[in-house]
Amino acid sequence: MCYKTKAWLMIKDGCLFRNWPVEYRWDEFKGSSSSVVGGDGATATNPPRSQSSSKQEEPRLTQSSILQGMKQSSSKLARYAIAHSLGRCLLYPGSVCLLNKIPLSLLVKGRTRLMEDFHGKRAKLIARDENEIDTMFVDRRHRKDLEPKGMQLVICCEGNGSFYEIGCLFTPLKAGYSVLGWNHPGFARSSGAPYPKNDINAMEVVLQYAIHRLNFSLPDIVIYGYSLGSYTATWAAMSYPKLGGLILDASFDGLVPLAMKVIDKRWKKLVVKTVMEHFNLNVAEQVCKYPGPVMLIRRTLDEITSTKFNPENRLPIVKTNRANHLLLQLLTTRYPEIISGAEEVVHQWLSAGSLPLESLIYHYLYKVDENWCLHKLQSYRESLGAQADFPWKIGKGLTCNQKQQLALFLAKKHMKNVMTTHGRTLPTDEFQLPWKL
Numbered sequence: 001m002c003y004k005t006k007a008w009l010m011i012k013d014g015c016l017f018r019n020w021p022v023e024y025r026w027d028e029f030k031g032s033s034s035s036v037v038g039g040d041g042a043t044a045t046n047p048p049r050s051q052s053s054s055k056q057e058e059p060r061l062t063q064s065s066i067l068q069g070m071k072q073s074s075s076k077l078a079r080y081a082i083a084h085s086l087g088r089c090l091l092y093p094g095s096v097c098l099l100n101k102i103p104l105s106l107l108v109k110g111r112t113r114l115m116e117d118f119h120g121k122r123a124k125l126i127a128r129d130e131n132e133i134d135t136m137f138v139d140r141r142h143r144k145d146l147e148p149k150g151m152q153l154v155i156c157c158e159g160n161g162s163f164y165e166i167g168c169l170f171t172p173l174k175a176g177y178s179v180l181g182w183n184h185p186g187f188a189r190s191s192g193a194p195y196p197k198n199d200i201n202a203m204e205v206v207l208q209y210a211i212h213r214l215n216f217s218l219p220d221i222v223i224y225g226y227s228l229g230s231y232t233a234t235w236a237a238m239s240y241p242k243l244g245g246l247i248l249d250a251s252f253d254g255l256v257p258l259a260m261k262v263i264d265k266r267w268k269k270l271v272v273k274t275v276m277e278h279f280n281l282n283v284a285e286q287v288c289k290y291p292g293p294v295m296l297i298r299r300t301l302d303e304i305t306s307t308k309f310n311p312e313n314r315l316p317i318v319k320t321n322r323a324n325h326l327l328l329q330l331l332t333t334r335y336p337e338i339i340s341g342a343e344e345v346v347h348q349w350l351s352a353g354s355l356p357l358e359s360l361i362y363h364y365l366y367k368v369d370e371n372w373c374l375h376k377l378q379s380y381r382e383s384l385g386a387q388a389d390f391p392w393k394i395g396k397g398l399t400c401n402q403k404q405q406l407a408l409f410l411a412k413k414h415m416k417n418v419m420t421t422h423g424r425t426l427p428t429d430e431f432q433l434p435w436k437l
Contacts, residue, residue, distance in 0.1 A: 017134060022125070023125060024123065024125050025126040026204060028212070029212045075273075107166065110163075114136050114165070118173065119138065121137045122135070123135045123137065125205045126205065127185075127204065127205045128201040129192065129197075131191045131198060133185070135206060135209070136169070136180070136182075137179070137181075138180075139214075140178040141178060149177045153178045153220060153221045154177045154247075155206060155207070155223050156229070157182075157223065157232045158187075159227030159228045160194075162227075164181030167425075169181035175431050178216075180214070184202065190202070195278070196280065203235060207236055218243050219244045223247070225246070225249065227249070227251065227422065230248045230252070235286055237287065237292065242292075245292060245295070246292060246295070246434065247294075248294070248295070248323075250297065250298075250304070251323055251326060252325075253284035253325040258304070258322065260272075283326065284325065287330055291390055293433070293435060294434050295416060295434035296327055297426065297430070298324075300417055300419050301315065302422045306322075307322065308320040318353050327415050331410055335391065335395065335406075336391050336395075338395040338403050342407035345407055349362060350411070372405070380392060380394040413435040416432065
C-alpha cells in the first residue's frame with residue numbers, strides 16, 4: 001500500500017469513528033457515578049479520610065530536610081518522565097505508531113469481517129475519563145442453531161500489542177460464544193493513553209454497557225484476559241464478584257519480575273519504583289479477591305511470561321513461567337490448609353515440561369483419586385451452606401498424601417497447559433470455561 005493510500009485510509013477511518021454516535025456513557029445508568037462499582041452492579045463511594053481531633057506538631061524544616069525533599073522530588077519527577085515516555089512505549093507498543101507493526105488495513109479488514117460475516121455491532125462508549133472506547137459485540141443469543149454457549153457473553157481484554165479486530169476475541173467467537181471486544185485507550189480508534197487507571201475506566205464502562213445495554217446478567221458474563229489484559233480482567237472480577245467466571249491466558253502475577261529479566265541489575269531500584277508507582281499491574285492480588293471460578297491457561301513455550309531459558313535450545317523453562325506463581329497464590333488464598341505443606345508437590349507438577357510427564361506425576365507418582373477429591377470438596381462445600389466464602393478450612397485432619405492429592409487435583413482444575421508461544425492466537429479447541437464445583 002502506497003503512502004498516500006495509507007494516509008487516506010487513516011483519515012477516513014478516523015473520521016468514521018469520530019462521527020460515530022455514542023452508544024453508552026459510564027454515568028448513563030442511575031447510580032453508576034461513584035468511584036467504585038459493586039459486584040451486583042451497584043456502586044459504593046470511598047469513605048472520607050478521618051481527621052484527628054488533636055493538633056499534630058508541624059515538622060521543622062531544616063536544611064537537610066529541604067535538600068532531602070528536593071532529591072526525592074527530582075527522583076519522582078524522573079520516574080514520572082520515564083513512565084510516560086519509554087515506559088509507555090515498552091509496555092503498550094500497540095498505542096505507539098512507530099512501534100506498532102499492525103497495518104491499519106488489517107484492522108479495517110478485521111473490523112469489516114466482524115461486522116459483515118458475524119453481524120458484529122460496533123459501538124462507541126464514553127468512559128469516566130471521557131475517553132472514547134471502541135467496542136465490537138457479536139450476539140449469538142438469537143441464532144436459529146442456538147446453543148447454550150451463545151447465551152453466555154465473553155468479554156475479551158486484549159494484550160499490550162493486540163486489538164479486538166485481530167486479537168483474542170476470535171477464539172471464543174469461533175467457539176460459539178457471544179463476545180464483546182474493546183480496544184485499550186490509545187489503541188486504534190479508542191482515544192486517550194493506555195495507563196492502568198485509564199484501562200480500568202474503560203473496563204468499567206464496557207461492563208456497564210454489557211449489563212445495562214446488552215442485557216446480560218453477571219452470572220452469564222465471563223471475562224477473558226490475554227497477557228496484559230489480565231490486569232483489567234482481574235480488576236473486573238474483583239469488582240464484580242458475581243461474574244460467571246474468569247479466564248487468564250498467558251498471564252503473570254506481577255510486572256516487576258518480567259521487567260527485571262530485560263533490565264540491567266544496576267537499574268533495579270529505579271525500575272521497581274517506577275513500575276510500582278505507575279504500572280502496578282497487581283494481577284495476583286486482584287485475582288485472589290475474586291470468589292468465582294478461575295481458569296489459568298499456561299503456554300508452555302511462553303517466551304514473555306517465563307524468566308529463564310534453556311541455554312542449549314533457548315526455549316523457555318516452564319518452571320519459571322510466572323503463571324505458576326499466580327496459581328500458587330490463588331490456591332493458597334482459597335485452600336490454605338491443603339496447600340500448606342504441599343507446595344513442593346504442586347511445584348513438581350508445574351515443572352513438568354510435557355503433558356506425558358505431567359500425567360506421570362499426577363496419575364502414577366501421587367496416584368490422584370479424582371472421584372475421592374471431588375467428593376471431599378463437594379461434601380465440604382455442602383457443609384458450609386450459603387456461607388461458602390473463601391478461604392476454606394478443609395484439609396485439617398487429612399494425611400499428607402491426601403493433601404497432596406487434593407492440591408494436585410485443584411491445580412489441574414485451575415490450570416490448563418497449552419503447548420504454544422505467547423503471541424499466537426489460542427486455538428479454539430483449547431478454550432474452555434473455568435471449572436465449577
